[in-house]
Amino acid sequence: MGMAKGFGVTWRQMFRPRLTTEYPDAKRPKPERFHGRHVLNRYEDGMEKCIGCELCAGVCPAKCIYVRGADNPPDAPVSPGERYGFVYEINYLRCIHCDLCVEACPTEAITETKLFEFSFTNREDAIYTKAELLVDDDGRARRQPWELWMGDEDDHTSAWMRATSPSGDAEFEGRIAWSNELGFGERPAEPAQGPKASPDA
């Protein structure tokens, strides 16, 4: 009786442990290189990393980044270079979180966090401006009213950038090839980086 066997299966399952994670009260750990929303990083001295070069805007396949650079005021420079990102906007109704902007950026200014729980109720909110993207004075992402994240979920802001840097290659193992970040100092390499790293690690 195949049918009786089926009933047996469902009966037995009733007494097995539950697999549900009670989101949003509990969350499962996210993959190391998760692509969430962006932040604009700053150096440890508080200077902005973005130099307004528009490479990210140029590479973005969804055409959702809008950058305008401006010359640094000589007496109060915003970034260490000649120019800085004067306007920086990302439209999250278009962004596909491909991380190409992160790879294109020469100064590691734009990176992606693991924060993905932002559900806005109007289109204006979908466009994150520089005020919203730039990390605060502690180097942490700025929480918007419509974003839901908690604990240390905003710790991991530049994993993908570090993973794709030359140190991801076995030849560069142990050599740090990324700049320090405000609030975090010199970020360690991702665990999967190094000689043992494989595509599915």
Next chain:
Amino acid sequence: MSAILAGDPLLSHGIDFEVVLIVIAKTVVVFALLLVLVMFYIWFMRKVIADMQNRIGPNNAGPWGILQTLADGIKFFFKEQSIPDTADRTVFRLAPYLSVVPAFLAFSIVPIGGKVSILGHQTYLQLADPPIGVLFLLMMSGIGLYGVMLAGWASGSKYPLLGSVRASAQLLSYEAAFGLSVVAVLLHAGTLSTRGIANAQAWTSWHSFVTDWYWSIAIVSFVIFVIAAIAETDHPPFDLVEAEQELVGGFHTEYTGIRFAIFFLAGFMNVITMSAIAVTLFLGGPSGPALGFLPKTGVVNVWLMPIFWFFSKLMVLLFGTVWIRASLPRLRYDQLMDLGWKWLIELAFLAVMVTAVVVVARDQGWERWIAVPAAFGGAILVLGLLRLCMPKADEAVSEVA
């Protein structure tokens, strides 16, 4: 006149204000009870299925998520209701009610408890006890089909129409087996009244469970009843009417908002009503052992115990429906038709024949050990002959080709 209307002793001494009041009170209570039962059943179903799939199920609204159904229902009220351009607007609006009202009416004949006295009036704990009880049930399940059919037709769209055509075909096919399986019980009990049937299965001692309740005496009819009832209520594995992969939502594809919810309400009401009817017909209704250490005429044994037994049995059957829902895959259309026409109707018919012989043998005082085997032998013979005459599946196909 009152004898035709009802067997309830409440109505047998003329109708005065108090009687009307009691009837109104009963109506309200039964209606509320059915709604609460539906709420509870949906929550129960979701929880049990979640258990069977190693999930937690609803757990946010109220303790253990028990208010989830209420929350869903309230949400449905605030949803937009759209009517397609091609719809027949009047019928489209009417259809949900056509399917929910019979579902409720069918429940009104179910005996929920024993005979009690309210305000000095003797009455049964059931809304109505018409002498045509079981026929009324069959009528209501037939009328319930109109809701589905008209919904499909009035939607003016193809999938609802296909779904409602399926629904009609399915209900017609299984109505026959359903009716025949009930006949065996009627023959045994000798009455159509649900109260009479429940009384015929009264609890005398522990062996009543097997010797007096009809599930064991008419075991074949019981099995057929359960299968046919599941098919009648479009419950999985017979839910071809709303097979999503083929028909989007079936007859309710074009329905939104509270009208859509009413269809679901009717569907779940039907499941509960059918389970309650099965309890009445086959599991002794509210009968069960009383608490011996309490007075026989006390509140507990007159009021509570029968109600307790009724709901315990109902719960067992409702759990069964959920278990079936979680375990069995949906039937193919030809399997559905094969099962209904080639097996259930035939078997139900033979069960009626055997039952008739057994009942007549009992009444006439014939030798049981001759009559019963003879009846079974005859039944098997007829079944064999029928099987011989039936064209094989491939023959039928080649004939069509």
